[in-house]
Amino acid sequence: xxxxxxxxxxxxxxxxxxxxxxxxxxxxxxxxxxxxxxxxxxxxxxxxxxxxxxxxxxxxxxxxxxxxxxxxxxxxxxxxxxxxxxxxxxxxxxxxxxxxxxxxxxxxxxxxxxxxxxxxxxxxxxxxxxxxxxxxxxxxxxxxxxxxxxxxxxxxxxxxxxxxxxxxxxxxxxxxxxxxxxxxxxxxxxxxxxxxxxxxxxxxxxxxxxx
Numbered sequence: 301x302x303x304x305x306x307x308x309x310x311x312x313x314x315x316x317x318x319x320x321x322x323x324x325x326x327x328x329x330x331x332x333x334x335x336x337x338x339x340x341x342x343x344x345x346x347x348x349x350x351x352x353x354x355x356x357x358x359x360x361x362x363x364x365x366x367x368x369x370x371x372x373x374x375x376x377x378x379x380x381x382x383x384x385x386x387x388x389x390x391x392x393x394x395x396x397x398x399x400x401x402x403x404x405x406x407x408x409x410x411x412x413x414x415x416x417x418x419x420x421x422x423x424x425x426x427x428x429x430x431x432x433x434x435x436x437x438x439x440x441x442x443x444x445x446x447x448x449x450x451x452x453x454x455x456x457x458x459x460x461x462x463x464x465x466x467x468x469x470x471x472x473x474x475x476x477x478x479x480x481x482x483x484x485x486x487x488x489x490x491x492x493x494x495x496x497x498x499x500x501x502x503x504x505x506x507x508x509x510x511x
Contacts, residue, residue, distance in 0.1 A: 432456035
């Protein structure tokens with residue numbers, strides 16, 4: 301018997317995935333669920349950007365489902381490869397404690413910016429990275445990818461000139477560079493502008509339908 305809602309969620313996921321459970325859930329793979337993971341993450345972002353707390357609660361639950369689903373499937377791997385949600389949580393706790401010595405190990409507290417730099421240095425050491433761009437996922441949205449690459453280069457003190465061509469891609473990269481320099485998230489900024497443009501389209505449609 302589950303002692304908490306989170307444990308109950310794990311039990312429900314086990315039941316769905318087990319023989320006699322849901323045929324759809326049983327047929328899924330890590331690969332088949334990828335698009336749902338992306339969709340749920342974007343829906344969480346939308347709830348945050350629209351300040352809809354009720355929707356945020358719901359969407360965080362949907363995102364949690366994806367974590368539970370992937371962890372449950374990982375339990376089915378051969379011995380030596382398998383892991384479950386408890387292992388995921390255990391790894392997370394270890395990482396959080398290790399990367400917050402100012403909280404858990406009595407280290408001297410620092411500013412938020414200094415702590416961010418320390419976090420990044422620890423990641424480089426732990427993962428054995430040899431390049432400033434190691435660990436940057438290339439399949440993220442292009443604006444976010446460009447911003448992350450530019451940010452990593454600057455953090456590493458690398459003076460890498462931007463392309464000087466006049467094609468659209470190079471011009472967009474220059475705009476992203478300007479956003480990073482101004483400490484603006486270009487992905488979020490473009491989403492806000494696009495949302496405003498969407499509202500303008502709707503207003504124009506409403507005005508024309510009333511003519």
